Amino acid sequence: MTPEERIAELGFELPQPVTPLAAYVPTARTGDLVYTSGQVPMLEGKLHQTGKLGVDLGVDEGKAQARICVLNALAALKAELGELSRVRRIVKVVVFVASAPSFTEQPQVANGASDFLAEVFGDAGKHARSAVGVAALPLDAPVEVELIAEVS
Known part of the structure; x- marks a missing residue:
């Protein structure tokens, strides 16, 4: 299965790659590694949710937003590679979580990205x-995800 x-x-659909919001490219490749730019939870051209974890959203909502970010990162990878079966391994994931100062459950939010990739x-x-x-992410996004993939 691909x-x-x-x-x-x-139960998900790979979206079209998100158009960059500023002066950057969606992916950068060097050798067998592809780096994605940070992806926020965009759906159909707009942010799915806004706000901060621990104030406006709970952990489960944050996990769902992280999954949307990963879908956008995978869409960028597919645009670079042609097909995701060329991914040999996801090497590294960085998850940024817009959080209230007292919020300490960033790892649980990040599990939304990690579990989905697995x-x-x-x-x-x-x-x-x-x-x-x-403290804040672009467009008041609650989560942003970037990843590094080893590819063939």
Whole structure:
């Protein structure tokens, strides 16, 4: 089963790549590594939710937003590679979580991204990760995800 088929089997649709919001490209490739730019939870050209974790959203909502971010990152990867079956491994994921000062559950929010990648790619989706709390993200997004993939 291809990663695209697995995404569909999980009940999701790979979106069109998000158009960059500023002066950057969606992906950058060097050798066998592709880096994605940070992806916010855009759906059909607009932010799915806004706000901060611990104030406006709970952990489960944050996890769902992280999954949308990953879908956007995978769309950017597919645009770069032609097909996601060329991904050999997800190497690293960085999850930025817009958080209230007292919110400390960034790792649980980041699990929304990590768990989804493992569901799509199996063992090849298991990765190193950072989960970082920040004061604000572009467009008042609650979560932003970037990843590094090893590709063939």
